[in-house]
C-alpha cells in the first residue's frame with residue numbers, strides 16, 4: 001500500500017523559521033568526503049590534529065542476565081569492549097563511525113549510522129505506517145528539542161497549550177521567548193479531552209489561536225499521570241479540528257511499569273516479556289496515530305542511557321524536520337561527536353533486540369522502585385484520615401503507571417491553620433509543608449512550582465480556566481534518585497512531617 005505524504009504545515013511557522021535559509025556552507029559539506037574533490041571550501045581542521053588515536057568503552061552484553069544495574073566487569077562473556085579508531089581505514093565493524101568523521105563538522109541531521117538505528121527503532125516501536133515522508137533528526141536531548149520547537153513555530157505573543165502542571169523548564173523556555181502557555185485541566189490520567197475541547201470551541205478569537213500543544217503523555221512531569229490511548233486519540237482529533245501541532249515530550253516512555261499491585265497480590269516472580277509482548281504492551285504514541293505529519297515526538301537517551309550523553313532525536317515529517325535542520329545548522333550544528341559515535345556503537349553492537357532487552361531490564365528496575373515507593377507511602381502516610389465534615393481524605397497517593405514520579409495530593413483545607421492564620425489560602429499550606437519536610441530531612445517539591453499560569457490577551461472565557469479541586473495542593477517526589485533503603489527512610493520522614501504539620 002502506498003502511504004500518503006504528510007501535509008504542509010509551514011503556514012504555522014514562526015517569522016524566524018519562515019525567513020531562515022539553509023546555510024550555504026552546509027550545502028557543499030558532503031563534498032568533503034568525496035575522494036574526487038580537493039576540498040578547499042571550508043574551515044575544517046585536518047583530523048591529524050585531533051588529539052585522539054581511538055576511544056574505547058566497555059558495556060554490558062544483552063540480554064543482561066544479571067540485570068541492567070549489575071556492575072560491569074572487564075570484557076568477558078558478560079561485557080563487550082569496543083574500540084573506535086580515528087581513521088575510516090581502521091574501522092573493523094560495519095556501522096562504526098570513525099573519529100575523523102564524528103569529530104569533524106558536518107552531518108547536522110546526525111551521523112548516518114546512528115540515524116539508521118533510530119529509524120529502525122522508531123519503526124519497531126511506533127510502526128510509522130500512516131504517512132510516507134517521516135524521518136528522525138538528532139538533538140542534544142529534549143530540552144534542546146523543545147527549545148527548537150518553540151523557535152520553529154512561535155513568535156512573541158503567540159499562544160500554546162500545555163498541561164495545567166508541566167515541566168517547569170519547558171514552561172520557562174516558552175515564557176522567555178514571549179510565548180504564552182495556556183493551561184489545560186488534567187486529572188490523575190492527564191489532559192481531560194472534554195476540557196480541551198471546551199477551551200478550543202470557546203476560544204476568544206481576538207487572541208491568536210494556539211499553534212501547538214506541548215504534552216508529556218507518559219509518566220508526566222510533575223504529576224506522574226499517563227494518557228490513555230483513547231484520550232490520545234480524542235486529543236489528536238481536536239488537533240485536526242483546531243489545526244495545531246502536537247509536541248509529545250517523551251523521556252519516560254519506556255518506563256511503563258503498568259498498574260501497581262499491593263504486596264498481598266503482587267507476584268514475586270516477574271516473567272520477562274518477549275520482545276513482541278513488550279512492544280505490543282506499550283502505550284500508543286501520538287506520532288503513531290498521526291496520518292498528517294502534525295505530531296513531533298521528542299525522544300531522549302537521558303533517562304534510558306545517561307543524561308550526560310546529551311543526545312536525543314525528533315521524529316516527524318521531513319517537511320517539518322528540514323526547518324529544524326536549518327535552525328540546528330545555526331545553533332547546535334549537531335550533537336557532540338563523541339556522544340554520537342559511542343552511543344551509536346553501543347546500540348549497533350546490542351542490535352535492535354539487545355536494545356529492547358535493555359529497555360525491558362530498565363523497566364523492571366523502575367517497577368521495583370515504584371512498588372517500593374508506593375508500599376512505603378501507604379505504610380507511612382496518614383492515608384486513612386478523612387475530614388470529619390466533608391469526609392474528604394487528607395492525603396491521596398495515586399500510584400503512577402509510568403515514569404519516575406509519585407505525587408502526594410493533600411487537602412489543604414484540613415490544615416489546622418487553614419481558616420485562621422492562612423486565610424483559606426492553599427499556597428500558604430504548601431509553603432508551610434515545604435518548610436516542614438526540609439526541617440524533617442527530606443525533599444519533595446511543591447506542585448505550585450510547575451503551574452501553567454498563562455492567560456491570553458484578551459483573556460479566554462472564565463469557564464475555560466477551571467480549577468478542579470481548588471483546595472488541593474500536591475508535592476512531587478521521585479523514586480529515581482536514591483537507592484531503595486534511602487527512599488524508604490525519606491518516605492518515613494515525609495509521614496512524620498505530614499503528621500506534625502497537620503496536628504495528627
Ligand SMILES: Cc1ncc(COP(=O)(O)O)c(C=O)c1O
Pocket residue numbers: 140141142143144167216221249251299300301302307312
Ligand atoms: C518532561 C521532560 N522533558 C525533558 C526533560 C529533559 O530531557 P533531556 O535531558 O533530554 O534534555 C525532562 C527531565 O529532566 C523532563 O521531565
